[in-house]
Amino acid sequence: MQRSAPRLTRILACAAVPVMLVVAGCSSDSGDSGKPKAQEKTGASASATPSPSQTTKAVEPAKFAKLPQVCQSVSAKTTEVLVPKAKTKNGTPAVSSDLASRGGCSWNGLDDKGVKGSQYRWLDVSFYRYESDATLGSGQERAGQNLAKEVAKVEGTAGAKNLRTSVAAGIGDEAKAVTYQENKTGVNFVYTSIVARTGNVLVLLSYNGAGYSGAPTPTEKAITDGAVKAAKEAVASVAAANK
Structure with a gap:
């Protein structure tokens, strides 16, 4: 014990x-x-x-390294047809603090036909370029994600009537077209906005028009056809600028 x-x-x-x-x-x-x-x-x-080499995800390099001169991304011949009597024939560039990543240009004008009324047209094009990032994804993926966001912004336009979104075939790698009408101070405007992606670049294009003083309102087809033509040229200018 x-x-x-x-x-x-x-x-x-x-x-x-x-x-x-x-x-x-x-x-x-x-x-x-x-x-x-x-x-x-x-x-x-x-x-x-896991070792750092195992956790680091390789991302696809950004396809395009630079943007085109935005006011030259749509040919002068096309802008003359789409925006007759443009106030600034060569377009008005948007202010940008980083032209390598974003830029814009617009044309607007009133074609006065006297007793037959006047036709107003406005064209705007913007470019956004995305770099590849190990945490955010490739430039192509980031551009695709922002395409959906930009389309949603257009679809949320206050006062839009008869809004319709469709696939815009044959424009870049992917594209959506949003058409709608909006009444401003008693005048009916017809809009078509196209959001397109080519590689790691997002192209935003908007074209609209209205008839004043008794002139007829432009048809949706005329506005959409004009927007598609300008968007194709804008998209093509990206590849041309990177040759």
Whole structure:
């Protein structure tokens, strides 16, 4: 009985300390291998941790490195047809702090036909270029994601009537066309917006028109056909600028 007293004393002492300490310091009779539990877990997790080379995802390089001169992305011949009597024949460039990543240009004018009324037209084109990024994805993927966002913005135009979205075939890698009408100060405007992606570049084009002083409202087909023609030229100018 005296021989077992030290063992009993030790058991009582262990019972008086916190549970976490019992595991670490009071298990000499449990038959452990002698290696601390914490070290065993650390070794297992370390061996399962992937190396930096395993976790880094390779992304596809951006297809296009630069943007075209935006006011020259649509030919002068086309802008003269789409926007007769444009205030600025060569277009008005949009202000941009980074022309390598974004730019825009617009044309607008009123073709006065006297007693037959007047026809107003407005054309706008913008470019956005996306770089490839290890965390955000390739430039092509980023442009595709933003295409959906830009289409949603157009679809959310306040006051839009008879809005319809369709696939615009034959324009870049993918494109959507949004057509609608909007009444401004008693005049009915017809709009067609095209959002197209070519590689890592997003092209946003809007074309609209209205008839004043008794002139007829332009047809949706005329406006859409004009927008499609200009969008194809704008998309083609991206590849031409990167040759």
